[in-house]
Amino acid sequence: MKRQILHTDLIDDSTLWNNLKKGDENAFSMLFKKHYAHLIRYGNSFIPFPEKVQDCVQDVFTDIWIYKHKLNDSVIVKAYLLSCVRKRLTRAQQRDRIFRFSSAIETVDFLFDFSIEHDLISDETTAFKVSHLNHLINDLPSRQKEALYLRYHQELNVDQIAITLDINYQSANNLLHRALLSLRKEWKEKKSFS
Numbered sequence: 001m002k003r004q005i006l007h008t009d010l011i012d013d014s015t016l017w018n019n020l021k022k023g024d025e026n027a028f029s030m031l032f033k034k035h036y037a038h039l040i041r042y043g044n045s046f047i048p049f050p051e052k053v054q055d056c057v058q059d060v061f062t063d064i065w066i067y068k069h070k071l072n073d074s075v076i077v078k079a080y081l082l083s084c085v086r087k088r089l090t091r092a093q094q095r096d097r098i099f100r101f102s103s104a105i106e107t108v109d110f111l112f113d114f115s116i117e118h119d120l121i122s123d124e125t126t127a128f129k130v131s132h133l134n135h136l137i138n139d140l141p142s143r144q145k146e147a148l149y150l151r152y153h154q155e156l157n158v159d160q161i162a163i164t165l166d167i168n169y170q171s172a173n174n175l176l177h178r179a180l181l182s183l184r185k186e187w188k189e190k191k192s193f194s
Contacts, residue, residue, distance in 0.1 A: 015078035079160035
């Protein structure tokens, strides 16, 4: 099992994608294994129903397999998958009576809580600063918090974030910029009160 996971990480997404488009079941399986956990974590950041998130992620992969011959050749696979999960969750929420008043994913809060384990931080001053930073990040508007999550947890670049959020490059850049400006401002204000 360990060898297979390492082998999956060595093959780049575009190679797996192109092989999947040709009907290679192994490439499909490797893409699934490589991205499943990331997609589940991302989906769980929108809705507190893990089973529904798992269903949506599996539906995304089912559709990819069914429509493999119609898929675009030049995609950024990770961003494409995150975007598909996001859109699938939106459609699921629109159908669900609990969310009948929500018309888009933008109206639902991004639930992911940023945190660094305090056990890993031995210095009390550093622990306080990290705790404060976590609080500041978690107080950001939902879209800004999501953009930071995609940038720093999913390691997407601005182009990939734009694809995932279905917005243009400048809007994605602005979201990140505003989030970082807000964090810097709040951090400096807190520092001046200390």
